[in-house]
Structures are given as structure tokens and as C-alpha cells.
Amino acid sequence: xxxxxxxxxxxxxxxxxxxxxxxxxxxxxxxxxxxxxxxxxxxxxxxxxxxxxxxxxxxxxxxxxxxxxxxxxxxxxxxxxxxxxxxxxxxxxxxxxxxxxxxxxxxxxxxxxxxxxxxxxxxxxxxxxxxxxxxxxxxxxxxxxxxxxxxxxxxxxxxxxxxxxx
Numbered sequence: 001x002x003x004x005x006x007x008x009x010x011x012x013x014x015x016x017x018x019x020x021x022x023x024x025x026x027x028x029x030x031x032x033x034x035x036x037x038x039x040x041x042x043x044x045x046x047x048x049x050x051x052x053x054x055x056x057x058x059x060x061x062x063x064x065x066x067x068x069x070x071x072x073x074x075x076x077x078x079x080x081x082x083x084x085x086x087x088x089x090x091x092x093x094x095x096x097x098x099x100x101x102x103x104x105x106x107x108x109x110x111x112x113x114x115x116x117x118x119x120x121x122x123x124x125x126x127x128x129x130x131x132x133x134x135x136x137x138x139x140x141x142x143x144x145x146x147x148x149x150x151x152x153x154x155x156x157x158x159x160x161x162x163x164x165x166x
Contacts, residue, residue: 032056032057032058035056035057035058036057036058036061036062038132039062039132039133039134040056040058040130040131040132040133041055041056041058041059041062041063041114041130041131041133042055042056042058042128042129042130042131043055043056043070043076043128043129043130043131044126044127044128044129045126045127045128046071046126047126048124048125048126048127050073050126051073051074051076051077052070052071052072052073052074052075053070053071053075053076054067054070054071055067055070055076062106062112062133063079063104063105063106063107063112064106064107064108065079065106065107079104079105080102080103080104080105081102081103081104081105081111083103084100084102084103087100087101087102087116088100088102088116091116091117091118091129092118092127092129095118095121095127096118096121097118098117099115099116099117099118100115100116100117101113101114101115101116101134102114102116104131112133112135113133113134113135113137114131114132114133114134114135115130115131115132115134116129116130116131117129117130
């Protein structure tokens with residue numbers, strides 16, 4: 001009987017841990033889905049002052065890019081429309097300034113409009129940004145033609161990049 005109790009004492013925590021991990025996976029999936037449905041991409045520097053970023057999974061849904069690509073220095077900046085680079089840099093360097101609307105290149109070769117602003121600028125902490133898809137409001141904000149699919153490039157400028165699953 002004592003051996004049976006020992007087995008239960010070991011198995012029960014494993015079952016609880018497995019159930020907790022499954023619940024956490026479900027919660028993360030619901031969170032990621034909610035962020036994408038809201039048209040939001042969350043971005044955080046990998047370290048203070050770095051030009052590489054952790055990007056939320058919603059980037060795949062909204063722009064078609066694999067979030068891991070943005071760990072490469074300069075990758076986020078590389079998909080900013082050339083005419084919007086000054087506004088991008090201004091928001092990123094003035095952590096108490098106004099948000100700006102910038103165009104980001106999607107994996108399909110078209111630009112989408114995003115309101116870009118700093119959400120957390122803690123001292124000695126990586127900056128956190130929010131990108132809110134405002135493409136449906138784009139004509140009123142700053143009209144600009146998209147790019148043709150043949151001109152698409154990957155974040156960081158190198159090679160092909162995994163596109164959004166079909």
C-alpha cells in the first residue's frame with residue numbers, strides 16, 4: 001500500500017503540471033489571436049539601445065513575416081518605407097514624443113500603414129513599441145501606393161523569408 005501511495009504522490013504533480021502547461025498554451029494562443037484581431041504588433045528591443053527586436057506572433061498574421069526574423073539587427077528598420085524612416089527614427093529616439101503613422105512592407109510586397117509609438121521607455125530597459133494597423137484609415141492619414149509583389153524583400157534585406165502559411 002505504501003508503494004501505491006508513492007506512485008500517486010509522484011504522478012499527481014506530473015498530471016497537474018501537464019494540465020497547467022496545456023492551459024498556458026491555450027491562453028497564449030488566445031492572447032496571440034486577440035492581439036492579431038486587434039491589428040496590433042508588439043515590439044521590444046532585445047536589449048537597451050539595440051537595433052534587434054522581439055516581435056509578437058501577430059506580425060505573421062498582419063504582415064506575413066516570421067517574428068524571429070526581427071532578431072537580426074536592422075530587420076525592422078528594413079521594412080519601413082524609405083519616406084517614413086525619419087518618422088520611425090524620431091519616434092524611436094524621442095520616447096516621450098508623439099506616435100507617427102509609418103508604412104511597413106508586408107511579405108506580400110504591399111505596404112500597410114501602422115501607428116507607431118513607444119509604450120514603455122523605462123530607464124535602462126529595452127524600449128517597447130506598439131504598432132497598430134491603421135491601413136483602413138490610410139487614405140485620410142497619408143495616401144501612398146503599395147509595392148508590386150515582385151518587389152518584396154525580406155526583413156534585413158537578405159534572401160527569402162518564410163511567408164505566412166497559406
